[in-house]
Amino acid sequence: MVDGDGSNRAAGRQRRGRAIAMSDAERDGFLAAERTCRVATVGKDGAPHVSPLWFGWSGGAVWLFSITKSRRWRDLERDPRVSVVVDAGEQYDELRGVEVHGRAEQVGEVPRSAAPDPELMAIEQVFADKYMGGAFYADGRHAWLRIEPEKIVSWDFRKLAALQRK
Known part of the structure; x- marks a missing residue:
């Protein structure tokens, strides 16, 4: 988009967007550390x-x-699109963050029991370490949804200071 003065400010904003995006390693570390998503x-x-x-x-x-009896679950059964x-x-x-767009897919039994499931071993350990003191337990009310990203957007405004010095 060319502005009235002939400059291409939209392109400049886009370059800034790339400059403040997280690297894959930064994104992975951020998502491993943060506890709550929307x-x-x-x-x-x-x-x-x-x-x-x-x-x-x-x-x-x-x-x-x-x-599995939540509005979220019912919504995703009807329409798997999710952000x-x-x-x-x-x-x-x-400010920093990550936005993921994709489609939710049910993985494993619904609801989840304590029966071992090789497909869920890795995520259940990640989840246990993050929230449950290292030991995963299934309560018979929850089940797993996997969202394979179709699009990922990230930002880290802490990088703005370096851009302003340029």
Whole structure:
């Protein structure tokens, strides 16, 4: 987009967006450390529904351990399109985050029992280490959803200071 003065400010903003994006390693570390995501689903009436949830990041996918009788679960059974946002920071120059767009897929039994499942071993250990003191347990009310990213956007406004010095 060319602005009225002939400059290409939109392209400049895009370059800044790339400059403040997280590297793959930064993104992976951020998602491993942060504890709460916001999950956006499409409701039966087409309206968005957003809810906070604990999550895991494993094998390049976002994993949600969701209550199977929740509105979120019903929404995703009807329409698997989902967006997940994980963010942190309080001051403007501290803000950072990751947004993942994709489709949720049920993995394993619904609801999850204590029976071993090789497909879930890695994420259940990640989840146990992050939230359960190292020991995973299934309560018969939750099951796993995997979101393979179709699009990932990240930002780290802490990088803005270096851009402003240039």
